[in-house]
Amino acid sequence: MVTEPTAIEFTWKPHCCADCAIRHRAVCSYSTPAELALLEKAKFYKDFEPGQEIVSEGEHTQVLGSVIDGVVALQKTLEDGRRQMVGLLFPSDFIGRPLRPVAPYDAVAATRVRMCLFHRREFEDLLRGSEQLKHRLLEMTLDELDAAQEWMLLLGRKTAAEKLASFLMILSRRAAVLENRPILDGMALQIPLGREAIAEYLGLTIETVSRQFSTLRRKGLVDLPDKRTVALTNVAALQQLAGEDFDDTASDAVA
């Protein structure tokens, strides 16, 4: 399963960090030109085919880095094969824990993926010397922790319908940020995962996911032009179903 990737042509191929599409959002976004030059020297690109493992659980990982293009799923597996996704990474997200040599999960390419990688040793050295890098990594880790805690609420307490609605809203928000446009009724959402991966994301079975998609369609909240596309026909209702406080009610400070 870990075959060498065949040459994949992405629409855009970065050669130097200054041109990089994720330059201002990735772990390097606070780096000074001087530091960027060091990163430039150390980095290398690698492409992965859908389904290919980037990191595998229990493995002593030698590389870590940023997703430039594509989507990566982090998943954990029980001995009997039950699997749970624990992370879904988009361009600019960072894979791998500095200072922690053994990966606690599989990282699998969900689509074609281009990674900007570093050898662990080199990256850790750079990190040690760089206030900016460390600061940005802390920020990103805190964001990931927030997302994980929101996800725990979903897994522990939401119904299947709420789970799927939440998933669609999360994807919408992610797409809105990456593509810099608002979430609107009628917007077509490209889903980078098949039904099985969605089920692993939500802690459901593939059949339940499928049924919930059908229910959402029957209720008129979404259209399903094809298996990998969801058109949001009623964002407000979907958001309501997802059970999210998205209103900007400023609560007053205490103590």
Place this chain on the structure above:
Amino acid sequence: MVTEPTAIEFTWKPHCCADCAIRHRAVCSYSTPAELALLEKAKFYKDFEPGQEIVSEGEHTQVLGSVIDGVVALQKTLEDGRRQMVGLLFPSDFIGRPLRPVAPYDAVAATRVRMCLFHRREFEDLLRGSEQLKHRLLEMTLDELDAAQEWMLLLGRKTAAEKLASFLMILSRRAAVLENRPILDGMALQIPLGREAIAEYLGLTIETVSRQFSTLRRKGLVDLPDKRTVALTNVAALQQLAGEDFDDTASDAVA
């Protein structure tokens, strides 16, 4: 519910950081004497009664800091009242996100709690100037993220029996580290949570938790001398049931 805490006497009351019980494990553990002096000046202690809110969801928090004594639960709530615990903090753990003014969860004292607190502003200033503080906070955040991902696997894929067994093993491990002793058959585990809080931890109902406790007792894996105490009579079986790879199989490195 947010009444001022009455005076609580803990057995040990730190006055200066050098004497502090969590000195070598908390966010300040890498700090130099010089930095410690700054922390010393900025810190203040505060005690909380069981059930008292330390931080509340959506609130603009002005303080953050370390748990010195006691246990704190982080929980998220849906509009209709369904609640999920998303963090359980022991002495030396850190509460609050620097750079993120609005709390995404309630932090509630599960037991009597003594906190070592800082005003957000002051702490952020210290953090900005301190390589050590930032590094330790990054480490701790990464640990919390690991724990959250393990927890997601539990919530999404484990059965009620597996969930409870996992919970007991997590508590055991935590106690083993804090009290610096191994996990052994016969060891009595003090549970800092009532059945309801356990249910919120595991994404179950209180009744299911209670039934699973009874089942574990009937199967001879635990004794239940009183409601807040669990004696582990068969650690190996419990670990097995929890479905954890606790063996130290070194997997070989790849690329």
Place this chain on the structure above:
DNA sequence: CGCCTGTTTGATCTACCTCAACTGCTGTGG
């Protein structure tokens, strides 16, 4: 002693899982 709160146990119900059949693509080969 009776009240209050937290826990256990029992009986039933239901959301989601499981197993199984079916649909509709997409690619391949005659």
Place this chain on the structure above:
DNA sequence: CCACAGCAGTTGAGGTAGATCAAACAGGCG
């Protein structure tokens, strides 16, 4: 151009783990 695998997704029928509703029970405390 059609036949037919092969796979991903959908739909259906029935089973079950855990939820829900309800009652009994235990300990602490006035």
